[in-house]
Amino acid sequence: MTCYELTFPVLGRDELVTWGMVNRSTGQILATLQNVDAVHGTYYLLMHLWVGVFGDSVFSLRFPTAVAASGAASVVSLIGRRLFGYRAGILAGILFALVPAVSRYGQEARSYALVIFAVSLATLLLLRVLDNDRSPWRWAAYALALAFVGLLHLIALSVVLAHLCLIAGHVRQNLDRSPWWKSALALTAVAACVTPVLLLGRSQAKRQLYWVAEPGIWDIPPLVTQVFASALCAGALISLAFAARSSRKGPLLLCGTWALLPPVLVWLASHGEVSYWRNVYILFTLPAWVLLAGAGLAAVSRSRKADAIFLVTLAVLALPDQGRVREPLAHDVGFAPVDYAAAADVIKQGYRPGDAAVYDRFRTWKLDSGVQYYLPRDLKLRDVFLARTPAAINDLYAVECSPAARCLKGEQRIWLLTQGNEFPLSAIDPGESMALQSRYTLSKSASVTGMTVSLLVRKEKK
Incomplete structure (x- = not known):
């Protein structure tokens, strides 16, 4: 069985x-x-x-x-x-x-x-x-x-x-x-x-x-x-x-x-x-x-x-x-279920070399590793706001960089993965949200079970 x-x-x-x-x-x-x-x-x-x-x-x-x-x-x-x-x-x-x-x-x-x-x-x-x-x-x-x-x-x-x-x-x-x-x-x-x-x-x-x-x-x-x-x-x-x-x-x-x-x-x-x-x-x-x-x-x-x-x-x-x-x-069961595999499929279909990612670590746990597991190993997404990995600090939780604006490296496109189906930029840390909104616009979003996968595109300079 x-x-x-x-x-x-x-x-x-x-x-x-x-x-x-x-x-x-x-x-x-x-x-x-x-x-x-x-x-x-x-x-x-x-x-x-x-x-x-x-x-x-x-x-x-x-x-x-x-x-x-x-x-x-x-x-x-x-x-x-x-x-x-x-x-x-x-x-x-x-x-x-x-x-x-x-x-x-x-x-x-x-x-x-x-x-x-x-x-x-x-x-x-x-x-x-x-x-x-x-x-x-x-x-x-x-x-x-x-x-x-x-x-x-x-x-x-x-x-x-x-x-x-x-x-x-x-x-x-x-x-x-x-x-x-x-x-x-x-x-x-x-x-x-x-x-x-x-x-x-x-x-x-x-x-x-x-x-x-x-x-x-x-x-x-x-x-x-x-x-x-x-x-x-x-x-x-x-x-x-x-x-x-x-x-x-x-x-x-x-x-x-x-x-x-x-x-x-x-x-x-x-x-x-x-x-x-x-x-x-x-x-x-x-x-x-x-x-x-x-x-x-x-x-x-x-x-x-x-x-x-x-x-x-x-x-x-x-x-x-x-x-x-x-x-x-x-x-x-016992947690809010999240379909990491479906979220990874959305990214695979729209991925371009040089893309980065932002994960909702403000309200949820293991959203980042769940999506990363189901992505192909050769598909590289820089984790924009990651300062230190859990393995680097001998823990289960990552350390976010601060202030958030310093962590943006000029990526043209960023995949934003958030728990739930509310407006994605409202679902992450307020400091990270402000840094992203100042430089990126929301291009598209797709909902999967328990998660929203959004693509942010860098604003054109005027």
Whole structure:
């Protein structure tokens, strides 16, 4: 499901951040992480290596997450087989693949699908550890997987609470307390690995998440729907989850705490100085829900034929949601969608050598890199009001030159790209607008989704 129409949606703002970061040198990435986005540093470094080999096409940027989402489906099936039996495991893997959110974030050049895979893998490795808790190699593999989870996304480490519940059940059943000190050693090693990222992330949280609103109690149901990217799938799978049965308490306790505790903790933490109330931060709970749903379906369904009828029906009913996550501008949901590719096409059709560009950085973010990504690499447009690029200052934001009039170099034509459809010279910084209006006239404008592309032509001297 994740590879179907993988390249169709236009890159979203977050994906453009990925593109901008991974095309920096390793030294520049590490320097930038000291200032911003440290919590995504591991993903950027991995993608930097990937892009260095396979390039930065849309397919290349998104393919690793598509593979991660597919791998997660397999791991979920293996976990389900261990916890609830073979049939429930197969059903859980199929249900996972049918969730529209898996398609949505399995097609995005961000770390979230990789986080889901890493959390699922760490859980599977813990189950293997408890098969033979005397093996140091199994403990080491579990600790490495869990450290990888934390380095990809710190909030996902809350899955440890579910893991501790599983270990507690194992200790009680086997009357052997050694897993406690062994798990303590493993978690200490994990903490040592992720502490630098934790400290940097905390110092940068206000700057990165200032725009996320503090949640109220009525914000919980909408977020649940967003986690599944489908109200239909959310309702069906959560209903099935309540029908899950097991002869042992451990599987239900593991999946229940994995599904429920992280959202509760994120909700509580979001009432401090910074709010973390975003659906992408708790996507890693999806495997827990589908594991319970797979067990529930296996419990209530009378035959494999009934299983197949339910799965086909769910797949058909979820098709509209699957279509929505693949719409051209689906990756900017939550923001004002902008069609960077269409804007770039307007410029390509009217471009002349020597043309320059002015981008609306006064009100919007990543308008410049979005258009630049979809322009041919050999089409050069001088960014008129750019003083220093984000890469040059180890940041995500550019520095504009001032005063604006000094930055004009006598270009005959300037492409002005602004968000929205209002008069373009009213949409940019007032100083830049005044400098342009004194020397240029508006020749033509074209509107695309979320953006206006205008051509300014230099006034003739009288």
